[in-house]
Amino acid sequence: MSEDEELPDLVGGSTRSSNSTAVSGGGDQNYVSPSPDQVLENVIENVLYFLTSRHDRNAASLVCKSWYHAEALTRSELFIGNCYSVSPCRVTNRFKLIKAIAIKGKPRFSDFSLLPPDWGAHFAPWLRAMAVSYRALEKVYLKRMCVSDEDLAIAAHSFPILKELVLVCCEGFGTDGLAIVARECRHIRVLELVDSDITDDEVDWISCFPDDVTCLESLIFDCVESPINFEALERLVARSPSLKKLRLNSYISIRQLYCLMIRAPQLTHLGTGSFSTLEIVAQGEQEPDYISAFAACKSLICLSGFKDINPEYLSAIYPVCGNLTSLNLSYANISAEQLKPVICQCHKLQTFWALDSVSDEGLQAVSAACKDLRELRVFPVEALEDAEGPVSEVGLLAISEGCRKLQSILYFCQRMTNAAVVAMSKNCPDLVVFRLCIMGRHRPDHVTGEPMDEGFGAIVKNCKKLTRLAVSGLLTDRAFNYIGQYGKLLRTLSVAFAGNTDLGLKYLLEGCPKLLKLEIRDSPFGDSALFAGLHHYYNMRFMWLSSCKVTRHGCEEVARQLPGLVVEVIALNEEDKETNEYVDTMYLYRSLDRPRADAPRMMVRPPLIVGKALYKYKAGLPLAGLKISRSPCGSMYLSS
Amino acid sequence: MEVGVMKMVNKEKLNLKETELRLGLPGNDEEIMGKNLTLNSNGKRGYTETVGLKLNFSGMDQTDDQKEKNLHKEKTPAKAQVVGWPPVRSFRKNIMAVQKNESEETTDKAGMGGAAYVKVSMDGAPYLRKVDLKKYTTYQELFDALGKMFSSFTIGMMDFMNESKLIDLLNDSDYVPTYEDKDGDWMLVGDVPWKMFVESCKRLRIMKGTEAIGLAPRAMEKCKNQS
Numbered sequence: 001m002s003e004d005e006e007l008p009d010l011v012g013g014s015t016r017s018s019n020s021t022a023v024s025g026g027g028d029q030n031y032v033s034p035s036p037d038q039v040l041e042n043v044i045e046n047v048l049y050f051l052t053s054r055h056d057r058n059a060a061s062l063v064c065k066s067w068y069h070a071e072a073l074t075r076s077e078l079f080i081g082n083c084y085s086v087s088p089c090r091v092t093n094r095f096k097l098i099k100a101i102a103i104k105g106k107p108r109f110s111d112f113s114l115l116p117p118d119w120g121a122h123f124a125p126w127l128r129a130m131a132v133s134y135r136a137l138e139k140v141y142l143k144r145m146c147v148s149d150e151d152l153a154i155a156a157h158s159f160p161i162l163k164e165l166v167l168v169c170c171e172g173f174g175t176d177g178l179a180i181v182a183r184e185c186r187h188i189r190v191l192e193l194v195d196s197d198i199t200d201d202e203v204d205w206i207s208c209f210p211d212d213v214t215c216l217e218s219l220i221f222d223c224v225e226s227p228i229n230f231e232a233l234e235r236l237v238a239r240s241p242s243l244k245k246l247r248l249n250s251y252i253s254i255r256q257l258y259c260l261m262i263r264a265p266q267l268t269h270l271g272t273g274s275f276s277t278l279e280i281v282a283q284g285e286q287e288p289d290y291i292s293a294f295a296a297c298k299s300l301i302c303l304s305g306f307k308d309i310n311p312e313y314l315s316a317i318y319p320v321c322g323n324l325t326s327l328n329l330s331y332a333n334i335s336a337e338q339l340k341p342v343i344c345q346c347h348k349l350q351t352f353w354a355l356d357s358v359s360d361e362g363l364q365a366v367s368a369a370c371k372d373l374r375e376l377r378v379f380p381v382e383a384l385e386d387a388e389g390p391v392s393e394v395g396l397l398a399i400s401e402g403c404r405k406l407q408s409i410l411y412f413c414q415r416m417t418n419a420a421v422v423a424m425s426k427n428c429p430d431l432v433v434f435r436l437c438i439m440g441r442h443r444p445d446h447v448t449g450e451p452m453d454e455g456f457g458a459i460v461k462n463c464k465k466l467t468r469l470a471v472s473g474l475l476t477d478r479a480f481n482y483i484g485q486y487g488k489l490l491r492t493l494s495v496a497f498a499g500n501t502d503l504g505l506k507y508l509l510e511g512c513p514k515l516l517k518l519e520i521r522d523s524p525f526g527d528s529a530l531f532a533g534l535h536h537y538y539n540m541r542f543m544w545l546s547s548c549k550v551t552r553h554g555c556e557e558v559a560r561q562l563p564g565l566v567v568e569v570i571a572l573n574e575e576d577k578e579t580n581e582y583v584d585t586m587y588l589y590r591s592l593d594r595p596r597a598d599a600p601r602m603m604v605r606p607p608l609i610v611g612k613a614l615y616k617y618k619a620g621l622p623l624a625g626l627k628i629s630r631s632p633c634g635s636m637y638l639s640s
Numbered sequence: 641m642e643v644g645v646m647k648m649v650n651k652e653k654l655n656l657k658e659t660e661l662r663l664g665l666p667g668n669d670e671e672i673m674g675k676n677l678t679l680n681s682n683g684k685r686g687y688t689e690t691v692g693l694k695l696n697f698s699g700m701d702q703t704d705d706q707k708e709k710n711l712h713k714e715k716t717p718a719k720a721q722v723v724g725w726p727p728v729r730s731f732r733k734n735i736m737a738v739q740k741n742e743s744e745e746t747t748d749k750a751g752m753g754g755a756a757y758v759k760v761s762m763d764g765a766p767y768l769r770k771v772d773l774k775k776y777t778t779y780q781e782l783f784d785a786l787g788k789m790f791s792s793f794t795i796g797m798m799d800f801m802n803e804s805k806l807i808d809l810l811n812d813s814d815y816v817p818t819y820e821d822k823d824g825d826w827m828l829v830g831d832v833p834w835k836m837f838v839e840s841c842k843r844l845r846i847m848k849g850t851e852a853i854g855l856a857p858r859a860m861e862k863c864k865n866q867s
Contacts, residue, residue: 112724195731223731280761280845330732383728384721412726439726496725521724 003081003491041066048074073097080104081541083121083145084566087593088129100139100164101130107544107587108494109519110144111169114546114585116570120598123147131158139164139190146170149177149201156184164190174199175226182208189242192220200226207232211239218245222271222305227251238263244299247271250307253278254290261293270297272305275313275332290316304328304353311338321345328353330379336362344369353377356391356412363395367402375408375433385440389414393421393446400424408433415446416473421455425462434459435470441497441522444474451475457482460490467514470494480504484511495520502529509533519544527554534558537565542589549582558588566591756838760786762815762846773838779830786817786846819844 034042044060048071051057061071077100080086105121123145130137137159147170155162162185175198181191182205206229209216214236221228228251237243237260244267248257252273261267290313294300300320309332324346329339330353339354339362346352349370354362356378366373376399378391391413397420399406406428416438425431436456444451452473460466460483467489471479475498483490484507491514499505505525508515509532518540526549537543537558552569559567570585756773776782817829821840829837829844 109724111729112727113730114724195729197731280763379732380726380728383726383733385726412728437726441722441725496727522722 037066041070044070045074052077054079076100077139078102082589083126084596085541085589085591088126090593092129092133096133098130098134099136100141101126101134101137102141102143103145104143105145107519107542108144108517109521109544109546114521119570120596121145122598123151125598127151127154127158131155135159136161138162139166141166141168142170143168144170146172147177149173149180152177153180153184156180159185161187163187164192166190166192166194167196168192168194169196171197174201175203175205175224176201178221178224179203179205179208182206183210186210187215189215190218191216192218192245193223194220196223198224198226202226204229204232206236209236214240215242216240217242218269219243220245220247220271222247222249222273222307224249230256234259234263240264241266243267245269245302248273248305250274251278254310254313255279255288258288258290258293261297265296266299267297268299269302269326270300270305272303272307274308275306276308276310278308291319295319298323300324302326302328302351306332309334314338314342317342318345322347324349326351329358330355330377333357333381335359336365340365346370347372349373351375353379355379355381356389357381359390360392360395360398363391364398364402367398370403372405373399373403374405376403376406377410378412379410380412380439383412383439387414387439389439393417393419396420397423400427404428405430407431410435410437410470412437412439414439415443416452416455417445417447418450418452418455418458419445419447421452422458425455425458429463430465431459431463432465433468434463434466435468435494436472437470438473440473442474443472451479453479453482457486460486464489466490468492471498472496474498476500477504477507480507484508487512489514491516493518495523497522499523499525502526502532505529506532509536513539515539516541518542520546520548522547524549527551527557530554530558534561537562537588538590540590542587544585544587546585547582548586550586551581552583555583555586555588564590564592566595756841758819758841758843760844760846763848771844773841778834779837782829783817786844816847817844818847 044067048057048060051060051071054075054077057071057075061068072094073096075095076097078091078095078098080091080101080103083103083105103123103126105123106115106119109115110119121144123142131154135158138161140155140159140162141164145167147167152173155165165181165185165188178193178198181188216236219236219240226249228249230252233252234256237246243264246260246264246267247269248260248271250273252260254273254275254277257273257275261270294317297320301323303317303320303324303326306329311332311334314332314334318341321342322345325348327342327346327349328351333355334357336359339358343349343352343362343365346369350372352366352370352373352375354366354377358366358378363378366376378395380387380389382388391411392415393413396411396413396416399409400420400423404427406424407430409424409431410433413436416436421436424434438452445455452471453476456469456471456475456479460469466487469483469487469490469492471483471494477500480499480503483493487493490512493508493512493515495518502525504523505520506529508518509529513536515536516539519542521544525545530545530550531554533543555567555569559565565588568585568587569583570587571583758771758773760771771782771785773782776785818826819829819837819841820826820843822842826845831837832840
């Protein structure tokens with residue numbers, strides 16, 4: 001669920017209105033015309049039923065008190081972009097009818113080990129509140145949250161009609177927890193574990209699904225790094241007639257995949273597991289007809305997995321290539337030669353993920369074949385700064401020339417030129433997401449030796465729909481000037497090892513009115529730049545600055561001036577830094593409630609001014625009491 | 641021969657499992673990072689810390705080699721790496737390493753640097769493992785490593801087998817290490833000079849002695865001579 005993919009949703013969907021219950025006074029002869037207020041309320045309550053977009057609902061809730069209440073009573077889907085922006089009880093007090101909830105926890109840089117492991121983002125407090133107030137909860141989506149086995153057990157017991165559980169980049173639980181979900185959630189239709197760290201408790205969780213026919217539609221466990229009871233899985237698939245999405249982990253061999261595919265030809269999304277032979281095969285034993293298994297899956301549109309691929313088997317997927325809209329080969333270390341025969345058949349492909357092992361030549365083949373491509377991600381086989389890079393500006397240029405409808409790109413490379421980036425900005429005007437990672441820090445245009453300012457400048461200038469940008473390479477303040485000048489729709493920005501002076505950050509904070517999420521590391525931005533954003537921080541979900549030049553004094557000043565913010569200062573070692581020394585990490589976010597009490601090993605700093613929402617913690621120091629008071633923030637705008 | 645007892649470890653205290661059955665490379669877990677802030681996610685470790693069971697390979701000398709091979713060693717990077725850069729999630733990095741070495745295995749192995757990963761299977765063990773032949777310089781080193789690797793299986797196999805069978809496994813010098821060479825023939829390990837072995841070995845299989853009968857006559861001869 002990437003927010004960049006969400007399109008603003010106007011009132012309901014056209015399909016809904018055909019089911020509408022009309023607001024009518026009826027044909028009653030004793031009809032008394034209701035008061036205008038009453039009409040308004042009736043209309044609102046019924047219209048609100050069809051409002052699905054949270055942005056529309058947020059707007060409606062601000063009109064007046066009665067609209068606020070009507071909206072609160074009719075909202076059924078809740079999105080919490082930062083689990084610490086609002087307390088669970090405030091949420092359950094306002095919204096009564098929630099059926100689906102999405103909660104995001106840690107900031108994205110935690111994926112790259114920049115956050116202490118016990119930082120927080122626990123699901124438990126949310127669960128406690130929802131177990132009381134939202135017994136009819138059907139869908140739970142969590143991203144970067146800490147979830148324990150116990151949490152899963154409580155969820156299974158508290159939400160008897162839970163239908164969907166999606167855990168993305170989560171951790172803290174194991175196959176024990178999965179067993180509980182499988183056993184207890186009788187109505188589960190969707191169980192998706194994506195990029196999560198799941199401990200192997202050596203429990204056969206697959207066998208815990210009930211014996212009768214299941215209503216499973218989606219079972220995704222490719223990130224579960226533990227063996228699976230294959231016979232049980234086979235039986236599960238056989239008794240799950242609604243199963244459309246199945247993503248296997250790397251413990252499933254291609255032979256086992258074959259057995260599953262012939263039982264489930266109705267699949268639309270398939271993660272192929274290891275895609276190699278794992279078992280000991282007797283000499284001369286017949287290989288199953290993999291091609292026919294794929295040929296039988298006439299509805300298959302999304303293919304992934306290939307976790308341990310034996311490239312000889314790749315030709316088995318030919319029968320489905322012509323139908324694929326999404327192909328994820330980002331675990332398959334294959335060459336251009338191995339890719340070509342596959343990709344040339346994928347004319348309908350819209351999403352393609354690959355490793356840079358396919359090289360520029362492979363990308364040229366993609367460009368020639370996939371005219372409908374919307375999203376491309378190229379990951380590095382060797383994620384090192386000084387590695388050989390098989391992809392470069394050549395591949396980027398080729399893609400830009402062949403795939404004019406491109407909307408989203410993530411591209412890791414070792415060398416790049418401004419010219420190629422500029423070309424992409426002109427060839428692909430529909431770009432919404434542009435993330436270029438030149439892996440060598442401070443690396444300039446490798447042909448001209450210039451900084452990469454002009455390339456990124458062209459992107460923000462020419463790609464008028466751009467909402468997400470990640471920059472890299474050698475960048476001066478000029479690049480940020482461009483971004484501030486042209487990036488008017490920019491919501492998410494990721495910066496690393498870039499910029500010269502405070503001006504860089506100032507340009508961003510002053511120029512980008514829609515900036516919502518800003519993450520910066522190892523860039524020379526200091527306190528004066530920090531203060532340049534005071535007018536804007538309440539409009540942001542968060543800002544992250546690590547290894548920059550902000551001081552503790554600067555952080556305290558921001559907290560002092562903006563009581564509606566929580567400013568976390570994270571120190572990486574135990575020394576008590578002076579106020580004029582640079583902090584390691586500053587993470588600030590708006591919050592309607594008191595700063596969280598679950599920060600690890602908090603150290604108390606008595607606030608200088610009552611109402612300041614500042615606290616800090618350092619790893620390794622003993623737990624101390626919390627003594628922070630603050631005045632509540634006035635606005636009732638639910639953060640998105 | 642010591643038999644270790646498997647303990648249930650509190651998941652919170654220990655991120656790593658002692659007998660992890662994983663199709664990953666041994667020792668290829670730790671990222672080389674300046675500061676290791678997180679211990680979880682792929683801090684899974686290899687098998688060197690499993691209980692020291694040794695399998696008796698027939699025909700080979702069994703030395704009491706107490707020296708722990710540090711199989712966590714990565715090749716030292718050319719340049720100091722920065723924490724969290726490039727921004728690739730650790731589970732992607734680990735899997736990359738496996739994949740990369742697989743391709744090296746097929747293209748260039750014994751020649752220019754790089755690793756020489758081969759799959760190792762043991763009869764009765766449910767999963768394959770991998771070893772990098774380049775990490776060893778003698779057959780004995782390889783056998784020590786294999787012994788440690790499959791000791792974790794034998795502990796795991798307590799589930800599959802009962803205790804008496806396990807004792808047999810340990811005492812019986814009935815396991816024969818074999819390998820498949822470039823020509824597709826199954827040979828007994830130890831036949832040829834080490835370097836030649838590394839170059840020609842495509843995969844390893846630790847067979848039950850009874851199945852080793854069909855090996856090349858030369859290998860059989862050797863086997864007879866040594867038993």
